[in-house]
Amino acid sequence: MLTGATTRTQSFLRAPIANETERTHFQRRLSFTLLLVFVLAFGFWLVTVGVHPFIGSGSIRVHFTRLMSIAQLATTFAALTGWAVVRSRKWGIDFLDATDVIATLAICWGWDFMATCDAPVWRPELTGALAVSYTLVMRAAFVPSTALRTAVIGAAGFLPLVPATHAMYSSVIQPETRPLGPAVYVGIWAILGVTCASTISYVIYGLHLEVRKAMRLGQYLLETKIGEGGMGVVYRASHAMLRRPTAIKLLTGTASHAAERFEREVQLTARLTHPNTIAVFDYGRTPDGVFYYAMEYLEGITLDDLVRDHGPQPPSRVVHLMLQICGALEEAHDAGLVHRDIKPANVMLTERGGQKDVVKVLDFGLVKESEASSSLSTSSINAVMGTPHFMAPEAILDPPSVDGRTDLYALGVTAYFLLTGERVFDGSNLVEICSGHLHQTPIAPSEKRPEIPKELERIVLACLEKKREDRPKTAGELADQLLTCGVAPWSRADARAWWDNAKNTPPVEQEPQRKPRRRSSAHMLGATITVALDDRAAS
Template sequence: MRKALWQRSWFAPVVIAGVVGAVGWWAQSTVEGAVKRQVGEQLSTLLNAEVAALTLWSDIEKSEAQRFALDPVILGTIVDLLRVAADPDGGPSAVLASRELAAFREVMDASSIRSTVRGYGVVDLSGRIVAAKNDAAIGRRVGTSVAEWFDRIVAGETAIFGPVEYPVAEGERDSLVLRPAIFVAAPVRNSRNDVIAALVMRYSPADEFSGLLHLAQFGASGESYAFNSSGVMITESRFTDQLQEVGLVEDGPDASSILAIEIRNPGGNLLLGHQPDLPRAALPYTRMAAAAIAGIDGVDVEGYLDYRGVPVVGAWRWLPDYGFGVAMEVDVQEAYETLYVVRQGFWALVALLMLGAVGIFFYNFLFQDMSNRMRKAERLGQYTLEEKIGEGGMGSVYKAKHAMLRRPTAIKLIKEGQVKPETLVRFEREVQLTSQLANPNTVAIYDYGRTPEGVFYYAMEYLPGITLDNLVLNDGPQPERRVVHILRQICSSLAEAHARGMIHRDIKPANIMLLERGGLYDVIKVLDFGLVKDITSGDQNVTAMNTVPGTPHFLSPEAIQHPDAIDARSDLYAVGAVGYFLLTGSFVFSGTSAIEVLGKQVNDTPEDPSERLGRSLDPYLEGLILQCLAKDPADRPADAGVLLEALSSGYQSPIGTWTQKEAAVWWAESSSDCRAPECMDSMSMEPTLEVDALARVRGTTT
């Protein structure tokens, strides 16, 4: 006994701990994957924005260079300069002393050159500089590093190249100093459209070019930068101060990382004191730089070391038209700061749940024996709840037993917080009105009341059987004789209600039970009188205003158009729709929405059941069903009693009568499907339709 108790006490906590651990791991993995996808998307979005800005800037600068190259006045001075430079007896000194150079400079300085242009010049087809803003450049030839770009210009293409180190005249003596420079060059053409030279504009990458890559920053550590095919940074780093501290950039007021930093992996965080074993030039490229230089664009959200040795995530793209790549990176610590918090929260929760599982273990071990001797029964008045057999949006249904009679009972609970006050009034009215009915085909109400906690409940007979909608779902269209047998019992229940001046208003297959009861088979019980209207007592406002009570597939046209002016014939329309459903296995009208179905109920003529089924039916039965489905209530039977008479003594059926023997055979063959208490989950749990739906249906009929 003690051993069995021990086994029971540890098994559940261990299972709980295992499930909690698995769920925690799954949840953490799911969140981590979602966060990484989001970070990758943000990096890609920012990178795309940077590339778009660079592309726009380059298009503008190339267009500007082309404008100057096509200017007639500037073109004329360039042609004159080329003639002077071509004189074999001349040379740079002749060009410097020429009026043509002075005229060229005067025209260029007077034109609307942007302030970011640091210099300009003209290069002839041999690669010799024949004109420039500063004298020191005249006569020199373009370097081999830009030869490929110069060939493109000679071929007639406007191009951007650089940054490269370029000697710039600075200081009072115009001494030459190597500075990073970007060049935009446009071909100059003569009157025959032949390229005769290149007009070149010089920019500093520290101006607009680097600024463009700093437009979109990712938090406190995100940066975007460009680098050339040698893996050298060609824009200003966001972390120049840090690079000075670790000795990668020289100190000084003019310190710059442009063309000074190679995008290489130091193997550790330089900011934390790591010292590589190899010189900088011998280190491998970072994962991003190696892929980009190879022409492979990508996004890495797992993390890699950047040129500082700091773990980062990044996105990059190589731009072959410009000969450089662009990267967007952010420190892993910042990118996944939220993930780390969530991860800590998850595992803290898992730890608490595991601790709770351990607590349950000890609780079970210490108190299991006591718990086995104490069985607490939940009670409502004289009823003991045994198990929940149904659940809906408005409440629950339980199987119960009366404390004294031990009679199986169904208890419906409606919690006050789950429904509106007027809905509770409707349920109380259902109990009161249904309790007045004594027909054997109407569900019997035993008792009702409220618990001290405000839970409204009522007790009804327990009906283990099958609803008509499940009957058709499981068994398909029903034989005509069985349909007549079922409809007679439905009409018998409604006949009593109609005789008392009551209208059900929600007749549908889900509210009709098929039972084996008291040795009889195929006994019908009509359920859910929650929408009953008592027309004899002036009950015109019990249903909440602005609602259409009922279910769309079984609502009569007048219930849709004038819900406050219906009578017993509205129930007969629903009975006809139920009969149609039983015979054909389908609704009278179908649609993709409730609005469409309601519109068809008002406007469309139903297809004959025999046509829907694809075979002939008893004409009398088919005629009765179609009579019930008449749009005009005056064309239907007056009430359920009249229809019952038409189905009974007034109906000499050529198809015979459904016998108890046939019913018994069906129940024997279908007992496994039809004896479960599934009926209870459909009782009064469906909401009514709101008025906006009604208004739209009315709008379609006018």
């Protein structure tokens, strides 16, 4: 959660940060700018020290070199300190906003003070004005900022130099020197320097606004691409007013019948309100006709990655996860909907309301209405759809006949994978995999992990029956069997302990062909959606 992200008042005087992507970008740019100021200033200091022996050794010049050098070096390391602080961790918006102002002013005022450390004969105010100008221009070029914000910071940065210059020349008893002249000259330089920096900010920030406008879909601002498949692309986005993280899914480069199916997916998923089903917030079309919808953005880990990174799961946890999936499927089946692609990659573990191990069933993109109307004939529901490793026999032989028990078969395959770390049936090609679902008897999970309770094993194998009549009749009935299978419950303390330990535990070593690919939580949802999009494209 961003600090102050939901309550922060937007203003031209504040850092232009509207979402997490812009916050990250701002932090990186501010860090880079402070480091650049340090490198250039420290290099200039080294040059100054290096050429001093060749520019004379008068008492005034030696005095200037020592005092000015100390001031310059102190300001230089102030920039380094700012860089170290900014890059040290993930900071909130308000902190970055304040740090940008404080660090810039500290550096500029350091240059102003440096200008007072020499005798007027050397015109030190010009060196100070030049250093302040360079600092402001570099900041304007790299740190996102409105022109007004840059102008205010720049004016404040130059402010001490004008009276300091006046006071410095007033202290020199030289009739031919007019104290007001150098101060006015510095003031003109300050106006030019601030104008230049503000112009740079105006141009760069204007381009930023144009890009932001191009990346807006209705009330949603697209931030980062998190997934892409054969039929579409998924972005992380945020709502313009609510600042709520959202996943935006767009359908691109497909035929009209695919667009109709995509729209139907949204309408069907939007009917579902179970807490273990991903929520759909909104949908619409872009100005050029591309269909999109906004859904709940999730950070967590899919069940597929859970097993590949951490190995087979305890029976108590498997029951805990299956019960939540059953709840989501029960609502869908009661509404006449069949998911048709239940698999570990389409189920995510996340945190909601402070609760760990909350399941979210993803991507109802292959969903089928049990009694589809003729208006849905273009949705290709008669095609073979799903993921081969998790397809029930009837989904292979007679796709139009699938019903809720088809999802229960896939849930049984998922439970088998969670308990054993292996798929029920595998093969080198599609024919071998489908043949296993149609003709082979599954190996009992307890033969691979003897500690699996017999009653839980019986329930899982019942879900894997070839004939759907031999499986549990409904998701509710399956949930009732799981509740009475005698497995100790997976408690909140168990879940909390697992997540805390997982943060500090490296993934388990798997077989070479199953070596896990580490992915950040921000990409989990995108990867899952991409798989489903590719499956649909293939179908």
